[in-house]
Amino acid sequence: MDSSGLGVRRALGFVAPALVLIGVFLVFPALWTLYIGITNYQLTGPAAANPRIVGLDNVVEAVRDPLFTNSVWLTALFVLFSAVLGQNALGFGLAWLLRNVRPWLRRTVEGFVLLSWILPGTVVAYLWFAVLSRDTGTLGLLLGSPETAWLVQYPMTSLIIFNVWRGTAFSMLLYTSALAAVPPSQIETARLMGASGWQTVRDVVFPHIRGHVLTNTLLISLWTANDFTPFLLTAGGPNHQSEVLPVLIYRQALEGGQLGYASAMSMLLLVGNLAVALVYVRLLRRRA
Amino acid sequence: MSPLWMVRRIGFYVLITLVLAFFAVPMLWLASAPFDSKPGLGLRWPDWTFANVAATFEHPYALTSLVNSLVLCVVATVVTTVLAALAAYALSRVRIPGRDLLLYLLLLLSSVVTGTAAMVPIFVMMLQLGLINSQFGTALVIAGGMLPAAIFILKDFMDAVPRSYEESARVFGASPWQVLGHVVLPVARPGVATIFVWAFVNAWGNFLLPFLLMRDVGQQPAAVLLRTLYDEGGSANLTVIPVFSLLYSIPVVVLYLFVSKRYGFRFHGGIKS
Numbered sequence: 001m002d003s004s005g006l007g008v009r010r011a012l013g014f015v016a017p018a019l020v021l022i023g024v025f026l027v028f029p030a031l032w033t034l035y036i037g038i039t040n041y042q043l044t045g046p047a048a049a050n051p052r053i054v055g056l057d058n059v060v061e062a063v064r065d066p067l068f069t070n071s072v073w074l075t076a077l078f079v080l081f082s083a084v085l086g087q088n089a090l091g092f093g094l095a096w097l098l099r100n101v102r103p104w105l106r107r108t109v110e111g112f113v114l115l116s117w118i119l120p121g122t123v124v125a126y127l128w129f130a131v132l133s134r135d136t137g138t139l140g141l142l143l144g145s146p147e148t149a150w151l152v153q154y155p156m157t158s159l160i161i162f163n164v165w166r167g168t169a170f171s172m173l174l175y176t177s178a179l180a181a182v183p184p185s186q187i188e189t190a191r192l193m194g195a196s197g198w199q200t201v202r203d204v205v206f207p208h209i210r211g212h213v214l215t216n217t218l219l220i221s222l223w224t225a226n227d228f229t230p231f232l233l234t235a236g237g238p239n240h241q242s243e244v245l246p247v248l249i250y251r252q253a254l255e256g257g258q259l260g261y262a263s264a265m266s267m268l269l270l271v272g273n274l275a276v277a278l279v280y281v282r283l284l285r286r287r288a
Numbered sequence: 289m290s291p292l293w294m295v296r297r298i299g300f301y302v303l304i305t306l307v308l309a310f311f312a313v314p315m316l317w318l319a320s321a322p323f324d325s326k327p328g329l330g331l332r333w334p335d336w337t338f339a340n341v342a343a344t345f346e347h348p349y350a351l352t353s354l355v356n357s358l359v360l361c362v363v364a365t366v367v368t369t370v371l372a373a374l375a376a377y378a379l380s381r382v383r384i385p386g387r388d389l390l391l392y393l394l395l396l397l398s399s400v401v402t403g404t405a406a407m408v409p410i411f412v413m414m415l416q417l418g419l420i421n422s423q424f425g426t427a428l429v430i431a432g433g434m435l436p437a438a439i440f441i442l443k444d445f446m447d448a449v450p451r452s453y454e455e456s457a458r459v460f461g462a463s464p465w466q467v468l469g470h471v472v473l474p475v476a477r478p479g480v481a482t483i484f485v486w487a488f489v490n491a492w493g494n495f496l497l498p499f500l501l502m503r504d505v506g507q508q509p510a511a512v513l514l515r516t517l518y519d520e521g522g523s524a525n526l527t528v529i530p531v532f533s534l535l536y537s538i539p540v541v542v543l544y545l546f547v548s549k550r551y552g553f554r555f556h557g558g559i560k561s
Contacts, residue, residue, distance in 0.1 A: 010378075014375060015378050026397060123537050126518075126533055141331070222400070227404070228403075
């Protein structure tokens with residue numbers, strides 16, 4: 001008997017309700033994506049009533065579709081620059097720099113970073129319209145070029161900077177707790193031996209937090225690749241220039257009504273997510 | 289106090305100031321625009337007025353949508369917290385056959401299967417079940433998406449509750465429900481609170497699922513209405529948007545202040561290296 005006195009049967013009863021919800025609203029849709037993805041199912045019209053199985057035609061069509069390849073490329077850029085490089089570096093930088101500053105300054109900086117993370121997405125979209133819009137936008141005023149419509153002229157760069165602002169908090173929190181586990185004596189020794197800040201980070205700190213770096217990079221990459229907030233800022237425009245995968249899938253499915261085709265793209269996104277997660281698991285194993 | 293030291297010190301504070309500005313400047317709009325007589329998409333010193341607030345309260349859907357958000361969010365959050373606590377406790381204490389595989393799958397599910405990747409089948413499923421425009425249905429979908437991560441985080445907290453407490457309680461004849469309610473949950477309260485706040489903030493801000501599943505404007509939560517105000521009639525309703533954004537943000541800010549005062553906004557264990 002276990003310490004709680006539950007017994008296997010009652011324990012299963014405790015786990016079951018959660019598993020039912022996960023099964024119905026997460027696992028089943030994920031599997032169904034695979035099925036809808038091989039049909040020509042549409043939102044309206046004849047193919048809505050009697051969808052036909054078309055096999056892998058959707059996948060072949062997607063791979064040949066310039067809109068899809070464009071979208072995969074943009075998603076890769078978005079993940080690489082805003083998450084893997086941007087949030088990772090700024091999050092670590094903040095955790096490192098804020099170690100030894102006065103508590104009030106630390107709380108203030110952390111407070112704003114965290115707020116940018118937890119404010120609702122729709123509100124955050126307006127905040128950034130106010131920064132990036134033409135004529136009255138804050139960035140235009142600061143740089144003295146009010147005629148620039150940043151979201152129209154530099155949509156992808158805007159989204160990347162926006163996402164660094166939006167998501168750095170998680171990396172900062174994770175690296176702060178990771179740094180707390182690095183023995184201070186080792187950092188002190190490195191300093192006494194004349195190591196520069198960069199050398200200390202590379203040779204003393206990094207070996208301790210390698211697992212955290214991997215975990216963090218995995219999570220923020222997946223979140224960024226699946227983030228729907230770009231829809232609120234640019235809705236994929238202008239002319240598909242910022243149409244990352246989640247936005248493309250939404251537009252194909254709900255605006256274009258191509259449910260089968262959009263599902264095939266979702267399936268490719270799921271496969272991509274899974275591949276990234278498995279690569280990460282292997283990297284983590286190799287370390288252990 | 290060498291000159292080099294001074295330069296580095298100044299450089300350090302310039303850097304901190306720039307980072308602080310990067311994060312804080314976008315938020316200033318939330319303080320100025322709601323009280324400006326001519327609010328726009330840009331930052332300026334407001335020409336103070338409370339007329340926008342009055343206009344927002346008179347908007348036919350503004351307050352209803354906040355109530356809708358609250359209902360949606362409370363249902364999703366309570367369902368997530370209660371079911372995750374039960375499941376995490378059982379998984380932490382009892383060696384159910386296949387437990388390790390289940391935990392591994394939950395971890396993968398929590399990050400690999402996302403609402404974005406599964407939006408088409410979720411939409412089709414709810415359409416066929418007749419659950420489009422159902423607050424409760426949408427709340428359950430949101431809860432289903434949050435549960436794997438919630439169980440995973442809570443299990444760490446449950447693992448940290450000493451087993452000897454439960455054993456003593458059982459020696460005195462407590463039933464399993466009493467053990468859970470009177471011994472385990474009070475000890476694991478910081479973990480349960482973490483999940484509650486995390487689930488609330490997530491559900492409160494969730495845009496995609498209500499946007500897909502709540503098509504009737506009278507039923508829509510604030511996240512969706514706020515977006516509608518932008519597209520409605522081809523131009524943004526700038527009288528209502530800033531005040532409404534502020535009202536909609538308040539619960540999240542209050543929760544944040546509460547958590548950082550009570551527990552400190554930190555990762556405790558939880559994330560394993």
